[in-house]
Amino acid sequence: MKPMFEAALVSGEVEPTVTPVPGEDLTDNIRRLAREMGFGEVGFTRYDRRYTFGGKKRWAKYEHAICLAMEQDYIKTQAGPSPDSDIARFETYEVEQELCLKLCDYLRSRGYHAQVHDGSDCSGPYIPLFVAAGLGQLGANGQLLSPHFGSRSRLMLVTTDAPLTYDKPVDYGIHKFCQQCQSGNSDAQMLISTRIRKSPWWHLSKAAGCWAYTTYNHMYHPRAYIKPEDGGLLKEYKYLTEHVSMWDVAVERQIQVKGPDAAEFVNYIITRDVHTMLPTMRARYVILCNQYGGVINDPVLLRVAEDEFWFSISDSDLLLWAQGVNHAGRFNVSINEIDVSPVQIQGPKSVDLMEKMFGEQIRAIPYYGLLRATLNGREVTISRTGFSAEVGFEIYLHDAMLYADDVWPHILEQGEEFNLRVIAPSHIRRLEAGILSYGQDMDIENNPYEVRLGWQVT
Incomplete structure (x- = not known):
């Protein structure tokens, strides 16, 4: 070949x-x-x-x-x-x-x-x-x-360069079929229930035009903003790859592990050596496996202090599993979900937008690096990460349930000159980049080697 x-x-x-x-x-x-x-x-x-x-x-x-x-x-x-x-x-x-x-x-x-x-x-x-x-x-x-x-x-x-006659796009009815397949009869309505959580950005994502949601980590997850007749997901893709986009990803719930044994506990439950690969104020992609080697979750792990870690999780109940692992109190740690919710800023103009909001220091953040900062007077943690393989960042807002309205509109205002658009996470782009999505490309039935994550086992 x-x-x-x-x-x-x-x-x-x-x-x-x-x-x-x-x-x-x-x-x-x-x-x-x-x-x-x-x-x-x-x-x-x-x-x-x-x-x-x-x-x-x-x-x-x-x-x-x-x-x-x-x-x-x-x-x-x-x-x-x-x-x-x-x-x-x-x-x-x-x-x-x-x-x-x-x-x-x-x-x-x-x-x-x-x-x-x-x-x-x-x-x-x-x-x-x-x-x-x-x-x-x-x-x-x-x-x-x-x-x-x-x-x-x-x-x-x-x-x-040979002269050709172009074909025209054909509407095969796939968009309509997919919408009905995922939501049932088009006349059916989704009940907004307290059983499913709303993110701190919920009302703001609705105001930005979100018209389709799924559930992820027991939370409503925005999946589409631009209607199919107006360009749909391909137009959202264009904003991501040509300009800059903002995503509500509060579904990446933050599981905090904190205490004197935090590093030892994290090292026990992940498949990589936290002592050698994760200094303070850095992040890494990690996986966690059950006793049979099945992948339980593939979060981004943030080390925000010597004795404090955040798991920015994918779609499974990692909190309950981690608490269960330590049910006998072998490790001196607390394991809780904290009120920290991220938005992703992704696209080629993301660095310019982030520099406008946070100054030149933003350009010094290494890939998977972290930075503490304030945004419109509110405390945030910034990571040089994302789900797109484009240039991008995540802004983790502390006390997000209290301060979401102080941050989201501010980002939109700052992003106007860069053609910022609120969109859903682009699965087109992540597929092109080879980024796995837990629950779609792998789950607890897969071991790391079946999904080309053997390098995670050290």
């Missing part, structure tokens, strides 16, 4: 072998050839450079995109997460890569340049281009859902 990968990287540099025929439109020929090769989906659209990663902007050369999708083996895919499902994915990419190189040869034989955008070394998110080419729609799982393969296809691009 390596020679083909290297050939794809330089494919845009290879010159055509003939002079093109003036006025020739190769759309139908390419579609027919791609189908004969075995591609299940073929579509054409403009190569939108807004979706090109910064490191690939000079590499990507041509303006027309040929969107190609191939079916992945059904049986092996159903076995995921597993080595078999990984094999199915890589086998499909390998076949596609070879065929895309042949398609480039065909285009050069007609007098045009062509470039392979490899599926395993993406030049950017491909899903928006496939949607524009009428090959599917964005599903609630953050993946392309096509009429023929659902999400079980591998995506590749070939870009070219």
Whole structure:
């Protein structure tokens, strides 16, 4: 596969072998050839450079995109997460890569340049281009859902300067179906109950336009702000990747472990060595496992003092489990949920916004570093972390139930000049980045090695 990968990287540099025929439109020929090769989906659209990663902007050369999708083996895919499902994915990419190189040869034989955008070394998110080419729609799982393969296809691009006729987006009804599938009959209403908590930002997220919630850690979790007819999740993605966004992530409930034995207790329940990897005022991604090796939670662990740690948790009852582990009082610690609620500030303009609010010191925070500060007179802890793989921060507001109204509007006001937008956490972006989501990509039935987290076990 390596020679083909290297050939794809330089494919845009290879010159055509003939002079093109003036006025020739190769759309139908390419579609027919791609189908004969075995591609299940073929579509054409403009190569939108807004979706090109910064490191690939000079590499990507041509303006027309040929969107190609191939079916992945059904049986092996159903076995995921597993080595078999990984094999199915890589086998499909390998076949596609070879065929895309042949398609480039065909285009050069007609007098045009062509470039392979490899599926395993993406030049950017491909899903928006496939949607524009009428090959599917964005599903609630953050993946392309096509009429023929659902999400079980591998995506590749070939870009070219050959004249093509673009396809148009098609509404397959997926957005409506996903909404009904998740919420039942569209006439049904969700009962806002005291059994499910409202975050300190609840009323502020509603005022910002949130129209869809799920539950996460027994709390209402904003999942969509921009309506599908106005651009939906793809438009939210644009704010994240081109400007700056703010997320209500109070569902990352903060479990405090504090006391003389805090470090020893934390070291006992996580799979990494806290003594060697986590100094004071630093954070780390960690996992916790049960006695059988099943992953219980994958929080970000903050060490805010020598004897005080915060677990910024994913979706499971870590508080009760941790208290149960120490039920006999072996460790001299207190284990409680504290009134600290984060918002995430994510996107390329996040540093500029954060510098405006906190000064130049913000630029000195290392990745997974912490900083104590005040915002509009309220105490906060800042971490250089996020759920997007974009430049970003989390602002943890202390006594959030009391002071949320002092902080949220202030951030919005400060962010106006940077085109700040309140959005939901982007699962499109986290999937592109390979960030796992507990409860979706793994749960207590998985051990770390099954989900490529073996490096966490030390």
